[in-house]
Amino acid sequence: MFGIDWLAWELDGWIMLAGILSAVSAALLGNFLVLRKMSMLGDAISHAVLPGLAAAFLISESRSSWPMFLGAVAVGLLTAVFTEWIRGFGKVDEGASMGVVFTSLFALGLVMIVQAADHVDLDPDCVLYGAIEVAALPYDSWSVGGWEVPRVIVVLGCVSLINLLFVCLFFKELKISSFDASLATTSGFPAWLLHYLLMMLVAVTAVASFESVGNILVVAMLVVPPAAAYMLTDRLVLMIGLSVVIGMVAAVTGHLAALTVPGWFGYRSTTTAGMMAVMTGLIFILAAMLGPRHGVLIKFVRRRLLSLRILTEDVIGFLYRIEERGAELKSDRAGIADALIAGPLALRSVLAWLRWRGHIRSEKQGYELTATGVVLARALVRSHRLWEHYLISEAGVGAERLHAKAERLEHFTDRDLQERLSDETSSPETDPHGRPIPPSDH
Amino acid sequence: MSSVAATVPAGRAVDSPLSIYDLTVAYHRKPVLWDVSVDFPKGQLIGVVGPNGAGKSTLIKAVMELIPTASGEIRVFGKPYRKNRRRVGYVPQRESVDWDFPVDALDVVTMGLYGQIGWCLPVRRKHRQQAAEALERVGLADLAHRQISQLSGGQQQRTFLARALVQDADLYLMDEPFAAVDAATEQAIIEILQEMKNRGKTVLVIHHDLQTVADYFDYVVLLNMRVVAHGPVATTFTQENLQKTYGGRLTLLEEATEAMRRREKTL
Numbered sequence: 001m002f003g004i005d006w007l008a009w010e011l012d013g014w015i016m017l018a019g020i021l022s023a024v025s026a027a028l029l030g031n032f033l034v035l036r037k038m039s040m041l042g043d044a045i046s047h048a049v050l051p052g053l054a055a056a057f058l059i060s061e062s063r064s065s066w067p068m069f070l071g072a073v074a075v076g077l078l079t080a081v082f083t084e085w086i087r088g089f090g091k092v093d094e095g096a097s098m099g100v101v102f103t104s105l106f107a108l109g110l111v112m113i114v115q116a117a118d119h120v121d122l123d124p125d126c127v128l129y130g131a132i133e134v135a136a137l138p139y140d141s142w143s144v145g146g147w148e149v150p151r152v153i154v155v156l157g158c159v160s161l162i163n164l165l166f167v168c169l170f171f172k173e174l175k176i177s178s179f180d181a182s183l184a185t186t187s188g189f190p191a192w193l194l195h196y197l198l199m200m201l202v203a204v205t206a207v208a209s210f211e212s213v214g215n216i217l218v219v220a221m222l223v224v225p226p227a228a229a230y231m232l233t234d235r236l237v238l239m240i241g242l243s244v245v246i247g248m249v250a251a252v253t254g255h256l257a258a259l260t261v262p263g264w265f266g267y268r269s270t271t272t273a274g275m276m277a278v279m280t281g282l283i284f285i286l287a288a289m290l291g292p293r294h295g296v297l298i299k300f301v302r303r304r305l306l307s308l309r310i311l312t313e314d315v316i317g318f319l320y321r322i323e324e325r326g327a328e329l330k331s332d333r334a335g336i337a338d339a340l341i342a343g344p345l346a347l348r349s350v351l352a353w354l355r356w357r358g359h360i361r362s363e364k365q366g367y368e369l370t371a372t373g374v375v376l377a378r379a380l381v382r383s384h385r386l387w388e389h390y391l392i393s394e395a396g397v398g399a400e401r402l403h404a405k406a407e408r409l410e411h412f413t414d415r416d417l418q419e420r421l422s423d424e425t426s427s428p429e430t431d432p433h434g435r436p437i438p439p440s441d442h
Numbered sequence: 443m444s445s446v447a448a449t450v451p452a453g454r455a456v457d458s459p460l461s462i463y464d465l466t467v468a469y470h471r472k473p474v475l476w477d478v479s480v481d482f483p484k485g486q487l488i489g490v491v492g493p494n495g496a497g498k499s500t501l502i503k504a505v506m507e508l509i510p511t512a513s514g515e516i517r518v519f520g521k522p523y524r525k526n527r528r529r530v531g532y533v534p535q536r537e538s539v540d541w542d543f544p545v546d547a548l549d550v551v552t553m554g555l556y557g558q559i560g561w562c563l564p565v566r567r568k569h570r571q572q573a574a575e576a577l578e579r580v581g582l583a584d585l586a587h588r589q590i591s592q593l594s595g596g597q598q599q600r601t602f603l604a605r606a607l608v609q610d611a612d613l614y615l616m617d618e619p620f621a622a623v624d625a626a627t628e629q630a631i632i633e634i635l636q637e638m639k640n641r642g643k644t645v646l647v648i649h650h651d652l653q654t655v656a657d658y659f660d661y662v663v664l665l666n667m668r669v670v671a672h673g674p675v676a677t678t679f680t681q682e683n684l685q686k687t688y689g690g691r692l693t694l695l696e697e698a699t700e701a702m703r704r705r706e707k708t709l
Contacts, residue, residue, distance in 0.1 A: 035543060091470070169562050176553045180539045183605075186506050186532050187557030234544045234589040293589075 011133075014150050016255050018132050019276055021156035022209040023247030026221035028163040029202055031240050034226040035178045040095060041080065042222045044102035045199060046206035048079040050109025050215060053207065057116045069207055076203020079105060080196060132212045132272045152211050159208040166201055167240065170194070175236060213273040220277035221247060228284040231291035246287075250279040310411050312350050313380055314340050317410075319360065319369050320377035324435070331366030378438035379418070384410040385431035386421040392432050393425060402432065457520055459484050459613040459644040460505065465514030467497070467504050472702075474500045476668045478514070482646060482661070487639050489649045489659035489675070493688050496666040498648045499535070502615040506532060518613065528557065531611030533602050535618055541591045547601045548586040551576050554605035576604040581630060596627030603634060614638065614645045621650065632658055655679055 033042040052075030056067040079101055086097035132152075141148045167174065173194055177184035181191035202222070209218040229242035254276030259269045289297045318339055322331050330338075337347050351367065354360045359373035369377055387406035391397040397405060413421070422440070430436055460482040467475040475497040482488055490498050503509045505516055507523055518526040531554075551573040552565055559565060577586050580600040585593060593601060599619055606614055619635075620628050635645050635658075649655060655662060655675065662679050664670040664687040671683040 035540075037540070172556055172559070172563075172565060173561065175545070175549075176556050179543050179545065179550070179553065180534065182503075182506070182508050182534055182538070183532065183553060184556075185508060186527065186530065187553075188527060189556070189561070230544065234591075235546075236544045236549075239544050 012255065012259075014153060015132055015272055016252050018150070018152050018156060018212045019251030019255055019272060020248050021153065021160050022205075022212045022218070023221050023225065023251045023276065023280075024244050025156060025160040025163045025205050026209060026218060027225040027243040027247040028160075028167050028240065029198060029205060030222040030226040031167075031229070031236075031243055032174050032178050032198055033202070033222060034230060035236075039223045039227075040098055041083065041199070042202050043219045044083065044098045045076045045079045045202050046215060046218045046222065048102045048105035048109070049073075049076045049203050049206050049210075051075055051105050051112055052109075053210065054109050054112030054116050058112065069204065072207040073200055073203045075105065076206065077196060077200055079203075080199040131214075155208050156212065159205055163201060163205065166197070170197075174198070213276060217273050217277045220280050224277075224280035224284050225250065228280070228287040231284075231287040231294050234293055246280070246283050250276050250283060254279040308346060308350060311340065311342055311346055312354060313376075313411055314342075314407075315347075315350055315354065315367075316359065316369065316373060316377045317380050317384065319367060320374070320381055323369065331368070333367075335366060379415075380410055382438045382440065383413040383418050383421070385435065385437040386418065386425060386428075387413070388431050388433075389425040389428050390421055399432070457484070458482055458517070459519055460646070461517040461520075462501075462505070463515040463517075465501075465504060465516060466512040467500050467509065468512045473512075474667065475504070478665075478669050480663055480669055480672050482644065482663075484644055485639060485642050486644060486660040487635055487658060488644070488646045488661045488663065489655050490646060490663045490665055491649055491652065491655060491687070492665035492670075496687075498665055499617050501665065502532070502617060502646070502648065505615060506530065529612040531606040531609040531614045533606045533614065533616040533619055536595065536598055536602065536621060538617075541593075541598060543590065546587045546589055547577060547582060547593060547597075547604075548573055550590060550601050551604045551608055554608040557609070572608055573604070576607040577601070579607060580604045580634060596623040599623050599627065599631065603631060607634075607638075612643060614643060616645065616647045618648050618650060620647075620654075652684070 030039075030042065033039050049072035052071035052073070053068055055075075056071035059071075060067040082101040083094065083098050086092065086100055087094050090097060092100075141150045142154050143149070144154060173184070173189045176187065177189055177191045177194045184191045184194070205222075206215065206218050209221065213221060225246040226239065226243040228246050229239045232242055233239050255272045257279065258272040258275035261275070262268060262270045287295075289295055292298060315336060318336060319331055330336075333347065333351065336342065336351075337344065340347075342350075351360070354373070355362065357372075358370055359376060360367045361370055362368075384406045387409045388402050391402055391405055392399070418440070428437060458481040461480075462482075463479050465475055465478040466473060478501065490501065492498055500509065504511050505518070505523060516523060519529055523530065548570065552569055554576075555565070555569045555572060559569065574583070574586060577583055580603050582593075582597060582600055582604065585597060590598065590601065599621075603619065606616070619631055623631065635647070638645055639660075647659070649658070656679055659675050661673065662675045663672040664678070664683050666687045670687045671678050
């Protein structure tokens with residue numbers, strides 16, 4: 001379906017590269033924004049650079065890069081400073097003071113841009129949403145080593161390189177000041193200095209990216225890939241690496257999706273920048289579902305497996321008790337389901353598994369433990385009855401709650417714990433109800 | 443304010459590891475510490491005790507210049523903190539950091555060496571070795587590669603302690619190292635502190651449990667916005683002084699502060 005023939009490499013290649021570079025440069029810094037719980041400050045700065053951009057347009061009457069960079073960086077830093085001030089003086093929380101600063105600056109920037117649009121070749125829409133397709137056109141290109149490279153690629157390439165250098169060179173400093181600002185400061189790495197260095201580069205990145213992904217969507221590039229990477233690993237280096245890869249994947253799939261997906265619904269192709277941001281969101285959802293540490297799916301599977309294991313053990317224990325007491329209870333499936341209050345599907349699969357492992361066999365009056373099943377059951381029942389002893393003598397648990405508590409604990413008792421239990425209760429031979437405690441097999 | 447002699451009155455110990463004179467700290471113009479003057483003795487375990495909001499954490503943060511001071515003079519081994527920063531180790535409150543941060547216990551301990559390593563230079567094998575040894579000393583050798591949120595509260599606290607150990611400072615400032623740890627960990631921690639003391643370190647500990655003050659510390663500072671009393675535990679940690687520190691209703695100082703704040707708001 002993804003025929004390559006409709007991709008014009010001279011154009012699509014540059015677009016994807018621009019997307020990749022802006023994703024990479026943003027993701028590199030974004031890790032530290034996410035870890036410092038300052039994602040919103042990244043958002044604020046990338047919006048607030050707008051008046052800086054506009055001022056540079058108005059003053060220099062061109063889209064030349066240097067005045068733009070300087071203006072935007074200055075305003076970006078001011079955002080960080082103002083936010084601190086308002087928080088300090090106004091006694092409002094950080095979120096509110098950021099909201100005040102960046103919406104005011106952003107609005108100011110909008111007004112200025114609309115004004116500027118009359119004088120300068122500048123489209124407000126492009127500034128806000130990016131026009132990666134236009135920016136990557138060869139009409140505005142520089143010659144780099146004999147190659148004609150679109151200007152936006154050169155700029156983004158330089159910023160990616162600067163950010164990479166920054167993260168590599170100051171890795172240790174960024175790590176310590178993000179984890180424990182006071183330790184950083186007392187170790188001779190002033191946390192405020194690293195904070196403002198980081199914010200300066202965020203501003204630079206926002207400016208460099210505004211032509212490609214736009215002033216608004218750069219936030220997605222700053223925050224979402226690192227947040228997704230955070231779901232997948234608990235090592236910082238790996239998190240940074242993953243965030244970069246996720247950014248790249250989002251850029252490429254974003255462009256392909258922008259070209260193809262609207263076609264499925266009979267529309268023309270859509271904006272690449274928007275689709276890139278959508279892709280980061282999709283990847284985040286995947287990471288949140290599948291992540292090994294925080295993943296929703298993994299947690300669900302673990303819980304299911306645990307409850308199945310507990311049910312398996314309960315079945316074995318139940319069959320053992322029936323054989324011990326003589327058959328006053330039914331040991332067929334319906335009987336087990338009644339006694340253990342088990343769901344039909346879970347019970348069916350547990351019984352099938354136990355038969356397959358050879359721990360139980362099916363007889364005409366119901367299920368019966370095999371020799372290996374008896375061994376398992378004895379260990380389990382031994383744990384259960386030792387726990388009852390322990391709970392009565394050591395923990396002072398009342399007789400009426402004894403069984404329920406031991407029923408839970410028996411599933412989490414390995415051989416070592418069982419030995420210690422036996423020692424602490426001075427190796428009793430019967431449980432508090434007078435039933436025999438099976439001896440240890442070892 | 444240029445020389446020690448000019449600001450520290452005669453008779454004050456100049457070689458004290460930590461000498462605080464006339465320190466006042468305020469948050470939003472509300473004084474938190476008022477005229478604090480103490481010369482901490484060298485090579486002792488020192489407990490800083492006082493009710494919530496007495497300014498205990500503020501005191502050690504002011505020493506390390508983490509917060510601005512309104513007035514006063516602080517000397518660390520006779521010099522301003524800046525000049526002797528390396529000789530001071532800090533153990534912050536456990537809740538002050540994000541334990542979900544993607545680092546393992548060894549990483550956290552290694553951070554104690556970053557100051558010695560210096561700007562932009564990488565962490566080397568010998569640094570990690572040093573950190574691993576410190577983890578072993580606090581009994582966490584086999585948890586070195588565990589992500590820090592998967593450590594128990596007591597293990598997290600011991601990780602912090604290991605980090606302080608690798609700093610190899612002469613004066614340690616610890617903010618509630620015994621908060622919310624089990625009895626066994628508390629015992630392990632106090633043994634380490636005692637060992638540090640035996641090696642000539644001065645250890646200043648913010649402490650909450652009045653029951654154990656007499657057992658753990660040599661010297662005690664009773665703090666409630668101002669220094670109520672300070673001295674050897676045997677003579678200073680008395681019922682009368684405790685009564686003054688924790689006792690009853692607002693102190694006159696607090697009442698004056700309240701009045702100041704109300705005046706400011708109505709203006």
